[in-house]
Amino acid sequence: MRTMLLHCFSWLCLLAPVAAQAKEAPANGKAPKVAEATAEKPARTKVSEAGKLALAAAKELAGKSKGLRGAERSRVLEQAAAAYDKVVADFAAEPAVAGAAAFAAAELWRQHGSLPLAEKDYLHAAETDGPRFGQRGLLGAADMQRRLKRTDDALATYQKAAAIEPGTTRAQEARLWQARLLQSAARLDEAIAAFQTALEAAKPGKQVVEAANYLALACIHKGDLEAAERAIDHAEQALAAFGDEDPIVVERMKKAVEAMSAKKALQRARDKANRAAKDAVGLDQARKNTGG
Numbered sequence: 001m002r003t004m005l006l007h008c009f010s011w012l013c014l015l016a017p018v019a020a021q022a023k024e025a026p027a028n029g030k031a032p033k034v035a036e037a038t039a040e041k042p043a044r045t046k047v048s049e050a051g052k053l054a055l056a057a058a059k060e061l062a063g064k065s066k067g068l069r070g071a072e073r074s075r076v077l078e079q080a081a082a083a084y085d086k087v088v089a090d091f092a093a094e095p096a097v098a099g100a101a102a103f104a105a106a107e108l109w110r111q112h113g114s115l116p117l118a119e120k121d122y123l124h125a126a127e128t129d130g131p132r133f134g135q136r137g138l139l140g141a142a143d144m145q146r147r148l149k150r151t152d153d154a155l156a157t158y159q160k161a162a163a164i165e166p167g168t169t170r171a172q173e174a175r176l177w178q179a180r181l182l183q184s185a186a187r188l189d190e191a192i193a194a195f196q197t198a199l200e201a202a203k204p205g206k207q208v209v210e211a212a213n214y215l216a217l218a219c220i221h222k223g224d225l226e227a228a229e230r231a232i233d234h235a236e237q238a239l240a241a242f243g244d245e246d247p248i249v250v251e252r253m254k255k256a257v258e259a260m261s262a263k264k265a266l267q268r269a270r271d272k273a274n275r276a277a278k279d280a281v282g283l284d285q286a287r288k289n290t291g292g
Contacts, residue, residue, distance in 0.1 A: 045094075045095065045096040046096075047094065047096050047097055048091075048094060048097070050091075051087075051091050051094050051096070051097035054087045054090065054091065054097065054101075055087060055097060055100060055101060055104075057083070058080060058083040058084045058086075058087055058101065058104065059104070061076070061079060061080040061083050062076075062077075062080035062081075062083075062084075062104070062108060064076050064080070065077050065080065065111075074112060074113075077108050077109075077111055077112040078112055078114075080108050081105045081108035081109045081112060081114075081117070081121075082105075084101045084102070084104045084105035084108065084121075085101070085102075085105050085121070087101035088101045088102045088105065088121075088124065088128075095128050095129045096129060096132075098124075098128045098129070099124075099125050099128040099129025099132060099133050100125075100129070100132075100133075102121045102122075102124040102125035102128060102133075102137075103121070103122070103125035103133050103136065103137060103140075105117075105121040106118045106119075106120075106121035106122040106124075106125060106137070106140055107140075109121060110140070110144070115144045115147055115148050116144070116148070118140070118144050119140075119141045119144035119145060119148070122137045122138070122140035122141035122144065123137060123138070123141045124137075125137040126138045126141070134164050135161050135164040135165055135168065135170050135171070136170065138157055138158075138160050138161035138164070138174075139158070139161045139170050139173065139174055141157050142154045142157035142158045142161060142174065142177065143177075145157055146177065146181060151181055151184075151185055154177075154181060155178055155181055155182070158174040158175070158177050158178045158181075159174075159178065161174040162174040162175050162178070166201065167201075167203075169207075171201070172198065172201060172202060172203075172207055172211075175194065175197060175198040175201060176195075176198050176210070176211065176214060178194050178198075179191050179192075179194035179195040179197075179198055179214065179218070180214070182194055183218055183221070188218065188221060188222050189222075191218050192215065192218045192219060192222065192227075195211060195214050195215035195218055196215060198211045198214070198215075199211040199212055199215055199231075199234070204238060204241070204242075205238075205242075205249075205253060206252075206253070206256055208234075208235060208238045209235045209238070209253070209256045209257055209260065212231045212232065212234050212235035212238075212260070212262075213231075213232075213235065213260045213261060213262045215228075215231040216228040216229075216231035216232050216260070216262035216265075216266065217261065217262045217265055219231060220262065220265050220266055220269050223269075225266060225269055225270060225273070228262060228265075228266050228269075229266060231262070232260060232262055232263060232266065235257050235260060236257055238253075238257075239253050239254060239257050
């Protein structure tokens, strides 16, 4: 189904071929095994009892922030984040403990509003325990960099996050944020290419609609209304391909397509262009009538 969707949007010529992602057949001509798809995850590293106790104590402290407001909540969040940071330092030799503590600290610093500290801990979690926090940590760090207005750093970190496991929801989120940052930085052509890449990578369903909507809006921003219409058409054709799916899923997709903000934006852009064209014709006629 995904191939069918991509063919119906053939104008996206800038996209990397899907075929490039395919595995080459082995030299002996036999069909490759599917071990990669069904491979077991690496066994989780055993956590020491001391590590478990340290994490539990920090978690208990963090739980005390629930229901609090204002300065009191901020104080407890800061204490809990600091407690997790101490676990990171004390259990540096245990990646499973240090990684979990770093990620938890990052989340608390984010809630506290201390974005630089959150960024540091997100990155530390990604580096310390890559299998569990590699993509999550990088995505969190990129979000902090974006909120800190460090666009170039955020773009690079989102790129790394998307590359770790390209097929995940987090990877798609990273691709869309890349494109949105490029658009906000007035790098419109790069943004459109990035949105195209995100659309090509999107899974059938909500991801396709979301990426197509962003792409259409960027095309409208550029003034390429035909390209915007093609992006919207792609989402609608994706809906048509769901004909044999669960009726609830189809209805959800239908509502998502109908709610695309790019549809109204395209209509407004067309109305504006039509008014401008009529005004130009009227002005030209007035000049002729007055001999101007």
